[in-house]
Amino acid sequence: MVDPLAEVISLLRPRAVYSKVISGAGSWAVRYSDFGQPSFCTMLEGECVLAVDGQEPLTLVAGDFRLMPATPGFTLSGFAPAVPVFLDPKLQPPPEGEIRHGTREGPPDVRMLGGYFDFDSPDAALMVSLLPTLLHVRGIGRLPLLVQLVREESIAQRPGRELVLGRLIEVLLVEALRGAPSEGAPPGLLRALADTRLAAAMRHMHGDPARSWTVAELAKKAALSRSAFFERFSRAVGLPPMEYLLAWRMAIAKDLLSRSDFALAEVAERVGYSSASTFSTAFSRYVGQPPSHYARQGGASPK
Known part of the structure; x- marks a missing residue:
């Protein structure tokens, strides 16, 4: 019997993965504009606050994973008050190396591995509309491992890179979606399949x-x-x-x-x-x- 979740993700055809390590210390906050493309993040250490437009702010802790299939505007910050620095991923080129927010010296209070990619499907908007705006998953040990594999593959220039990245993102999406709580989910694919x-x-x-x-x-x-x-x-x-x-x-x-x-x-x-x-x-x-x-x-x- 066909698996609707696998079919939808396969038809989305994820590709063109970019990833980066982000850290913060002291007083810091960044405001990202509406991006529209899928983005993901796994927390490596520490804690921070994620405030997505239209959603209640939530605290991300080490081991957490979050996915936004069509990333809206959001603010990421530490716990100390700070005026957000505005960033527009569509206008600014991807930075090289680790991105550091707040205090530059000393060890970071929080580190995360984040990234984004594209859906190559000609009808991505329909299928994305069937998914939650924000997926926050805690305690799924394979997700940080998958994100690390995505990171390693994205920075390496090895034969078959795009194929491997596409398959890794497909597995990442499946793992995140089936690990997401169905209770209280908005109308869409996850709620129906539950x-x-x-x-x-x-x-x-x-x-x-x-x-x-x-x-x-x-x-x-x-x-x-x-x-x-x-x-x-x-x-x-x-x-x-x-x-x-x-x-x-x-x-x-x-x-x-x-x-x-x-x-x-x-x-x-x-x-x-x-x-x-x-x-x-x-x-x-x-x-x-x-x-x-x-x-x-x-x-x-x-x-």
Whole structure:
């Protein structure tokens, strides 16, 4: 049976990893602008405060891991009062060596290994919307090890570097997402997969997206009544079942079209359309341009 979490992460196609060691001592604070790309951090030693826009501030301690799939603005600081130094990752080139905040002399109060990467998926926005804004994981011993492997691979110029980094980030994402608490999670993939009945229906949707699913059939897979399934799915995922299925089919279609080695009829068949023309009509309505134009542009969305 297909694993929806693994499928979503695989389709995101993470790449272009950058990592850095960050430390701080004394009185310090930095304010990062809205970055929009995925970022991660594992705490090596000490403690600090993370205040993400729209979220309650939290204290990060040694061994903690945090992931933001579409990094919003946030402030990172020590515990002593300080005026934040503004940083914009999109405008400033990545610094070389360890980044030190606050007092330069003496040992640091806190050290962390952080970084960011890109999603190469043409439909990353949809899949990122199914993930929490902030993932804070504590006590998962493999995460710091994975981040260290990412760091070592990112600074080495060895054959197969990009392939290895992509696979490491995929494993890092899976480990972080399945280690995240499902209780109190916002609507999205994690919340739905934590519900065993909804997870059964989602596995069938992802396992056979070309099938002409109905709400009644999916409700039967979830062992729920049609109305109970519809309400429960919509509340957990944030989308009604058929809207989610359409979005997933179009995400697959975009991925196939962006590769330029699939005929239109084959793409149509893989995502559940009886002909290239019916698929073209549905794709144009959903995306805003015909699939042939989308493929020629290399998967670029219309302006």
